[in-house]
Amino acid sequence: MRIISGLHKGKRLTAPRKLPVRPTTDMAKEALFNILNNRYYFDELIVLDLYAGTGNISYEFASRGTTQISAVDADYGCIRFINETSENLEMGISAFKSDVFGYLEKSREKSTIIFADPPYDLPLESFEKIPELVFENELLLDNGLLIIEHASQMDLSHINNFVENRKYGSSMFSFFENPDQD
Incomplete structure (x- = not known):
């Protein structure tokens, strides 16, 4: 995996082979960060990276200037x-x-x-539970x-607060916002 932009642009990171991960592809990650770059100033963000795996997404945010990043994963090797690396x-x-x-x-x-980048083989109910908990516990800022x-x-468009999705190869990003957000 490589860091696409920012302070550590071009830096290649090699995770141990034994980690149970499927990192976001560089193509999908670059597309995602192009979307975010048009909407946010990275140095003002507070980021929570769920199912962080190798930390691929967290490193990209950090390289672009985000200083408040929490990464959560159940695997000790990933942590x-x-x-x-951090x-x-x-x-x-x-x-x-x-x-x-x-x-x-x-x-x-x-x-x-x-x-959130859960294992793709989790049941749909598990994917549905993520936005349910995020919005129920009001974990998103304005x-x-x-x-x-x-x-x-997989289609997540039926879930409350869904806004849009974007497909990149075999991956899809589904976006959700607070209901009162413009």
Whole structure:
């Protein structure tokens, strides 16, 4: 994986092979960050990266100037890799080993961007539970955005607060906003 833009532009990172991950492709990540770049100033964001895996998305935010990033994953190896990489690149990412649903149920930290990249083979009910918990617990700031990455065959448009989706290869990003947002 590589960091596409910002302070660490072009930096290649190699995660240990044994991690149970499927990193977001560079093409999809670049497209996503082009969308976000037109909407936000990265140095003003508070980011929550769920199912963070290798930390691919967190590193991209940090490289672009985001200083408040929390990464959550249930795998200790992933958390260790994120912590080591964050420290080596002086990114200041806070990584937490936790079940995502348990984290969302207990957390009261509000974020501008919540990015979730669950395993594609999770049942639809699990994908539906993410926005349910985010909005039920009011975890998005005003003008915030929940982005869920999933297989392009899955349709999340029936879920409350859905705004749009974008397809990139075999991946899809579904976007959700607070209901009173313009």
